[in-house]
Amino acid sequence: MYSYKSPIRDVRFCMQEVLGFASHYASLPAGADVSPTDVDVILKAAGKFAEEVLAPLNHSGDEEGAHFEYGKVRSPQGFVDAYKQYVDGGWPRLANPEEQGGETAPYSLKLAMSEFMQAANHSWCMYALLNDGAIKTLMSFADAKLIEHFVPKLVSGEWLGTMCLTEPHCGSDLSQIRTRAEPRDDGSYAVIGTKIFISSGEQDFSDNIVHLVLARLPDAVPGTRGISLFVVPKMDDRSASGNANSLRCLSIERKMGLRASATCVMTFEGARGWLVGEPGRGLNAMFAFINNSRLGTAQQAQAHAEGAFQSALAYARERLAGRSPLASASGGPSALITHPDIRRMLLTQKAIAEGGRALVLYCAKWVDLADSGGAEQRASAAERLAVLTPIAKGALSEWAGEATDLGIQILGGHGYMKEWGLEQRVRDVRITRIYEGTTGVQGMDLLGRKLLGPLRHGLTDLSDEILTFCRQVTAAELKVMIARLTEAVKTWLALTDLAAERSAADPAFAGSVAVDYLLLAGYVSVGYMFILSAQVASSKLADGATEEAFYRAKIQTAQFYFDKLLPRIHAHASSIANGSESLTGMPEASFGLEV
């Protein structure tokens, strides 16, 4: 097992050299202003915490798993202590409102430093890092009394929150939700129902757990417009007796990965809760910050790609096998890293980790603007995010599956063994393609709901930005890449037109091509990140920068991306052009016949 090293230099490259975070932060409202030095201090501290506290608990946490005994969850050895250090370090407060005890750092900074923690120990982060969504939801939709009661303790990390959406009979389709909330005389509600797949629904990190629960009022209309949001604490300390609330964890799931994280079946047996926001507007409140949580998932995936790359690279440098065609004719076996096909796999991982990082941070900048820019800026940032988020979440989770899997492949038989940690990455990262909406859901969100709906101009805004940038690049060494990206953008636009045209007559068209379309959009978007990065690197080299190898590698990784990964758009484009017929034509019975 190799140790994890937080890639601080590359985060700094993305934020400060490529994406201009210094001026970005300076432009945000007072209090959100963070200097590059502040960023560095926070990245270093978070990186150290990830390397020294979280990473050593990753494999042992997987081996031990979360325990469920007598209705209580016990997290693996060391997890609670790491959380105490996290709280003591003030990390939960980082990107939360000052008036609630927070530090008011922008969302993007919290996300930037989260990569290290996610890469070091995804399971642990499932307990500790999901609070900000609950805080934002309460701050935006709950009344002052609820905010006063719940938010400060969530901000300090004394309490932790959950999101309770899914029920046993429905996953992505929340219109089927059956959990109900009955009014009580004191203005609160009795919540009754069962929720599944609740991360940290029960845990031993915090004394209280603040559940945000989707449920129906007695007079609710069917479907999604009958769903309201409630806050339901585990410990109902606002009741006279200060007793435990009427809710329980029935069991925890046995999963492929994230074994150290407790995924709970929760039952609410008349638990006392309070309405958050308007009746019937529960989905609206729950999904107000869906871009943030989906971007967080994109980052979890990207972080695994980085982690798998680091381990595979270390192995490929040590391990000898066969004579590389690049080695001299005499001599013994060569290191794996000298073999072309091993390099192909390593560079695929590297391109996904680095291109994905840039895309996540690019999106994070838009989140900052959507959160706290001027009114017009907020609206346009929200639109940009609406387009970019499903792309980042969908594509990065798919490619991180590939990158971690290549980690196994580079190690060969050893990669299949638990002791090297690569197979754990494959198991852990697998959930990122599912939760916060599957890849299919992201594809339909992007194409069906947005680009073929009211947000067609969101794509034009993005493609204009890319094409304008492409026209401005003059470095000769980037010429071929620029030409390829320009062509890829045009393919994307043409296929969007095609989809609009074909969808008019074919209701199944969008769904049939949505995942191909999403991945194609992903390749173009990450291609843009590589051009941005390569352009910066090229200028730095032209200016005689130190760290020549670092900047040169940026250009070479971009070159690899354009040579070996971007061409996948040809497959997706063909598949899109071939439409829906071969998907919709087969009768249900013919998929599998009893003959």
Place this chain on the structure above:
Amino acid sequence: MYSYKSPIRDVRFCMQEVLGFASHYASLPAGADVSPTDVDVILKAAGKFAEEVLAPLNHSGDEEGAHFEYGKVRSPQGFVDAYKQYVDGGWPRLANPEEQGGETAPYSLKLAMSEFMQAANHSWCMYALLNDGAIKTLMSFADAKLIEHFVPKLVSGEWLGTMCLTEPHCGSDLSQIRTRAEPRDDGSYAVIGTKIFISSGEQDFSDNIVHLVLARLPDAVPGTRGISLFVVPKMDDRSASGNANSLRCLSIERKMGLRASATCVMTFEGARGWLVGEPGRGLNAMFAFINNSRLGTAQQAQAHAEGAFQSALAYARERLAGRSPLASASGGPSALITHPDIRRMLLTQKAIAEGGRALVLYCAKWVDLADSGGAEQRASAAERLAVLTPIAKGALSEWAGEATDLGIQILGGHGYMKEWGLEQRVRDVRITRIYEGTTGVQGMDLLGRKLLGPLRHGLTDLSDEILTFCRQVTAAELKVMIARLTEAVKTWLALTDLAAERSAADPAFAGSVAVDYLLLAGYVSVGYMFILSAQVASSKLADGATEEAFYRAKIQTAQFYFDKLLPRIHAHASSIANGSESLTGMPEASFGLEV
């Protein structure tokens, strides 16, 4: 968890309707002649055994895992009893020589029925189904005395065999083998060394275990030509005392999947063994039947694709989620199977399972001819197999990874949970991309060793066969598919010429493009299988066959394959054309810089 159903109808379709196994078997030497009725009887019996005996032990075997206690392996509950039934049913004898107690059925029949057992319980098959390779190796290379001593008990299934190749410091690169064999006075050898990744190196299925071990004689030259093959039994009952031999299992591996299979670290501490074949020709003997074992691995992968497809299909038929765009405007949620993106995933699985099955059986026919055709036929069959085997092994193992993974995705959150069995398929099938040579090794075997080496005409023979067939197909409904396959074959040929040309000046070219090349070859080869199948189905429909839905589905699955999967060759072709530069240009240090 859904039950497994052996797809007997589809195996029969491939063998009898598409690939002409009736006349093929009739053409084989006496004793190998098997009527279609015989085939059916065997398929049905094997299918029933797989469904009723093996499948019920698959999940429990994974949960329990193989045990290692006091130097002994204990397989999971029920495994040994299932093996007793397997032996009592005479299955080990099926495709083995009559004079050794076998039934002389052709290899292809053994392989055909194996799909069901592999799909039902891959781990169990790792103990029970690997004997035939050891038997063939001994029959071909060992002297009469060794054959007489070992083979009959291997054929009956009383003893089981292993292959001991890999050592701790070397995986694919066997030139580094250090295990040594020292001559003893009695004509035997003392074998000393450590072997890893030995499937069933120790087990509780058989009293004796017959190890085939690669080792070096004292005067051996370095490299692969210094490696000899030895047979080393666990119980040395030819010694005066009938004692246990000096070899031990030191530990078993903790793996991502195949947890019920014991993967052993074996140490040979002067164990008594006997030379098999000529000194220095050990690799030759061990790899004489490498096509068979690689084809077996291709089938393991394909079998998992089928198993994952069956489970995902059952779930997609039951589960309701959202309104399909194809459903009427009113009414409740639709079954998953009505959603276009779910259909895309199911059809991808189905195409991989069915196209893969046809390819495996197509290859198996060539194995029969290479085993027992006329002299000239043997040579040409061996050449065809040399081309097809790495394609089938490499491509099917990669695509089965995708097909099983889609099984998780179709089930969404439930797919990530152990109870549904999909995640076990992903973990179990993962090894097929590694053992018997990784995908990278298959790619270099195909392109570097064979098609750019002495076997260029092997590709011409295959492409001529495909193009000739394409020219003969007249059915209008297949016209577009024929055109696409013809173009794909030409792309394959053109890229082979390109690779030959570029390799002349660039020693890294073949290795840089080998996996892209292998997968492209795979898509073309499976495309051929789909055209063969669709052509048969089209004729049957034209002739007014019953089972209309079955034959129609064959054409529709082919249509899906040509619309949605074959286009991936465009990505691989681009990547090949983009060559080696972006792989070889980056200095080793620049892959990951300490900055």
